[in-house]
Amino acid sequence: xxxxxxxxxxxxxxxxxxxxxxxxxxxxxxxxxxxxxxxxxxxxxxxxxxxxxxxxxxxxxxxxxxxxxxxxxxxxxxxxxxxxxxxxxxxxxxxxxxxxxxxxxxxxxxxxxxxxxxxxxxxxxxxxxxxxxxxxxxxxxxxxxxxxxxxxxxxxxxxxxxxxxxxxxxxxxxxxxxxxxxxxxxxxxxxxxxxxxxxxxxxxxxxxxxxxxxxxxxxxxxxxxxxxxxxxxxxxxxxxxxxxxxxxxxxxxxxxxxxxxxxxxxxxxxxxxxxxxxxxxxxxxxxxxxxxxxxxxxxxxxxxxxxxxxxxxxxxxxxxxx
Numbered sequence: 001x002x003x004x005x006x007x008x009x010x011x012x013x014x015x016x017x018x019x020x021x022x023x024x025x026x027x028x029x030x031x032x033x034x035x036x037x038x039x040x041x042x043x044x045x046x047x048x049x050x051x052x053x054x055x056x057x058x059x060x061x062x063x064x065x066x067x068x069x070x071x072x073x074x075x076x077x078x079x080x081x082x083x084x085x086x087x088x089x090x091x092x093x094x095x096x097x098x099x100x101x102x103x104x105x106x107x108x109x110x111x112x113x114x115x116x117x118x119x120x121x122x123x124x125x126x127x128x129x130x131x132x133x134x135x136x137x138x139x140x141x142x143x144x145x146x147x148x149x150x151x152x153x154x155x156x157x158x159x160x161x162x163x164x165x166x167x168x169x170x171x172x173x174x175x176x177x178x179x180x181x182x183x184x185x186x187x188x189x190x191x192x193x194x195x196x197x198x199x200x201x202x203x204x205x206x207x208x209x210x211x212x213x214x215x216x217x218x219x220x221x222x223x224x225x226x227x228x229x230x231x232x233x234x235x236x237x238x239x240x241x242x243x244x245x246x247x248x249x250x251x252x253x254x255x256x257x258x259x260x261x262x263x264x265x266x267x268x269x270x271x272x273x274x275x276x277x278x279x280x281x282x283x284x285x286x287x288x289x290x291x292x293x294x295x296x297x298x299x300x301x302x303x304x305x306x307x308x309x310x311x312x313x314x315x316x317x318x319x320x321x322x
Contacts, residue, residue, distance in 0.1 A: 001032040003205035007213065014042045014068045014079065017087070019223035022071070025089045025143040027218060028211075033089040034204050036197055041080045041155070043162050045069040046136065048270045048279070049076060050254070051233050059161050069232045072147065073309075074123055074136035075251070075272035076163050082153040084197060086133075088146045095144055095276055099137050102146040106133065109203045113196065115188050123148075123274070130183035136274065152185045152193040243319050244271075249310040255320055262291045269308075277307035293317055 004024055017037045024033050043055050043065060051057060051067065054076040060067055079085055086106065092098045103119045110117035110125070120126045125133035125148075135148030185196060211219075225231050244254040251273040258266040267286050269279055282300070289299050296317045304313040 001034050001205045001207070002030045003201050003208045004028070004033050004035040005208055005210045007210055007216070011040065013066065013227070014039045014044060015223050015226035016219065017085065018068065018070055018226045019219045021087045021089060021145050021147060022140070023215065023219045023222055024087075025140050025145055027215070028089075028209065030209065031091050033087075033209075034201070035087050036200065037085045037087070038081050038083070039079050039085070041065045041158060041162075042078070043067045044077050044079065045232070046074045046076060046272050047071050047138070048073060048275065049272060050270055053254075054164060056162055056164050063158070063161075065158065065162050067232060068226065069234065070136070070138075070147070072136035072138040072145070073251075073272065073274040075134070077134055077149050078154070078159040078162050079149060080155055080158065082155065082193065084150040084152060084193065084200075086148050086150055086200070090144050090146075091142060092144050093139065093142055095137055095139050098139075098144040099135075099146055102137075103135060105204060106148075106150070106200075109200050110185075112203060113189060113191065113199060115185065125150075127183050127185075127188055131181055132183050132185060138275075150185070150196075151182065152196065154184060156182070156184075243322060245319050247311070247315055250308065250315070253311075253316070253319060255316075257320070259291060264289050264291060273311065274309040275307065276305075276309055279307055282307055291321070293321055296320060 017039070020035075041064065043060060045051055045054060045068070047070060055067060057067070059065070088102045088105075090098055103125065107117045107119050107125055116127060117132065118126050123135045124131045125135070133148050133150045135146060137144060137146040139145065185193075189196070191199075241257040241259050242254065244252065246252045252271040253273060254270040256268045256270065257264055264286050265288075267283050269283060285299050286296075289295050297313070300313045300316060301307070302313060304311050304316060
């Protein structure tokens with residue numbers, strides 16, 4: 001695997017690194033690439049989340065915590081300088097295989113350091129039953145991107161103030177606070193963050209590529225989208241009907257609809273689920289459908305789990321109809 005290196009170290013916003021992942025996937029011709037990055041205090045929304053539901057926006061503004069959005073699914077995460085962000089880019093088009101491979105590689109690397117890490121759930125790496133890494137993915141034609149957090153000595157107070165998780169999500173884990181379900185690497189090793197970072201790179205990579213000045217310019221062009229307020233806050237129109245529920249193994253789904261004469265005129269599916277296919281296309285198919293179980297069964301594909309990870313079509317129908 002190739003370790004991607006910037007030509008010079010400097011403090012950059014999180015939007016730069018999100019653009020860097022996409023640029024590498026589109027323009028750097030290597031089978032597998034990996035890099036680690038760190039940023040000042042930031043919050044990163046999943047692709048389909050609403051900022052006002054997930055983030056304490058006023059606290060973030062008052063305390064200089066920047067808000068960003070990524071193109072992968074999953075939930076909202078917090079990052080700071082005492083936290084590593086990992087990015088893995090590969091030419092595999094099989095998202096599930098790639099995701100499993102990445103989680104396995106990181107888990108094995110931590111175990112080699114004597115840290116008893118395990119892979120569990122749809123996107124977590126755990127230590128002694130508590131989360132130390134959350135991960136997400138998305139794919140471009142012929143390329144897959146997996147990225148995630150790795151908590152070392154993260155400012156937990158700031159994290160808990162910035163992110164406002166739903167009580168249902170916490171209850172599904174059997175705990176009543178964010179801190180109870182999260183652990184830090186520093187609690188399980190004497191190694192420094194820098195030592196762990198260097199080991200991960202040496203364990204996973206056997207080559208290196210230094211990006212050129214032209215590459216940096218290309219990343220800056222892509223970064224414009226990631227840094228734009230329209231992309232980050234992704235304001236949705238008001239809807240007449242909103243249904244919301246957390247499903248184990250799937251995540252939280254929020255279905256917002258405009259319904260007239262029992263016909264779906266417009267629909268959006270938001271949440272921290274992992275999209276595997278064209279969810280917007282699914283919404284387009286649902287527009288104009290009668291709000292009945294029989295009609296929804298005809299429109300929603302049987303293999304819905306190929307569009308949204310682990311989602312059964314009848315769970316979605318029940319949510320819409322309830």
